[in-house]
Amino acid sequence: xxxVSQHPSRVICKSGTSVKIECRSLDFQxxxxxxxxxxxxxxxxxxxxxxxxSKATYEQGVEKDKFLINHASLTLSTLTVTSAxxxxxxxxxxxASGQHEKLFFGSGTQLSVL
Amino acid sequence: GExxxxxxxxxxxxxxxxxxxxxxxxxSASNYFPWYKQELGKGPQLIIDIRSNVGEKKDQRxxxxxxxxxxxxSLHITETQPEDSAVYFCAAPNFGNEKLTFGTGTRLxxxx
Numbered sequence: 001x002x003x004v005s006q007h008p009s010r011v012i013c014k015s016g017t018s019v020k021i022e023c024r025s026l027d028f029q030x031x032x033x034x035x036x037x038x039x040x041x042x043x044x045x046x047x048x049x050x051x052x053x054s055k056a057t058y059e060q061g062v063e064k065d066k067f068l069i070n071h072a073s074l075t076l077s078t079l080t081v082t083s084a085x086x087x088x089x090x091x092x093x094x095x096a097s098g099q100h101e102k103l104f105f106g107s108g109t110q111l112s113v114l
Numbered sequence: 115g116e117x118x119x120x121x122x123x124x125x126x127x128x129x130x131x132x133x134x135x136x137x138x139x140x141x142s143a144s145n146y147f148p149w150y151k152q153e154l155g156k157g158p159q160l161i162i163d164i165r166s167n168v169g170e171k172k173d174q175r176x177x178x179x180x181x182x183x184x185x186x187x188s189l190h191i192t193e194t195q196p197e198d199s200a201v202y203f204c205a206a207p208n209f210g211n212e213k214l215t216f217g218t219g220t221r222l223x224x225x226x
Contacts, residue, residue, distance in 0.1 A: 105157035
């Protein structure tokens with residue numbers, strides 16, 4: 001099956017710093033990747049759609065200057081949380097579209113901002 | 115957009131019994147319905163999916179049924195085992211694009 005690798009799995013940072021999360025499709029090319037945020041005991045909330053070679057499309061209410069997305073190649077998308085604050089603490093998950101509409105997820109990144 | 119409702123929110127079953135989780139969707143044009151299993155601290159894992167040209171699909175102890183007329187689909191897990199304990203999410207496409215709308219999740223607990 002298709003494998004999506006996400007790093008780091010856990011990060012703790014100080015308030016005001018920036019954090020970069022990487023999402024890689026290991027055995028397939030993904031022109032489209034998605035970034036989600038998940039609060040404890042809740043469903044996945046789509047933040048943005050990452051398109052290779054073009055600007056990301058953000059969902060309503062998601063600050064594009066806060067959550068920078070770069071999709072520089074067919075196998076790599078990055079999410080940078082800029083000037084992180086405690087309210088940005090959350091579980092962030094990426095996904096990539098494989099063959100036949102199947103969506104495969106990374107293992108998630110638990111971000112804790114002190 | 116697509117609206118997906120999932121029930122129940124929590125489900126406890128005795129080991130060896132069956133578990134059923136149900137979802138309804140709103141967009142009659144939707145044609146792909148995946149189910150994901152999420153363990154604590156991990157990303158969701160695709161466990162089974164079904165397309166609208168069939169009414170049922172099985173993979174060992176897991177099956178999914180689809181009723182297009184009623185716009186609902188269900189996940190069936192038979193002979194449940196402790197490792198089946200997790201949160202399960204259903205999903206449906208959002209207006210035929212690659213985005214998926216997820217249900218609110220079902221926390222399944224298998225009682226040994």
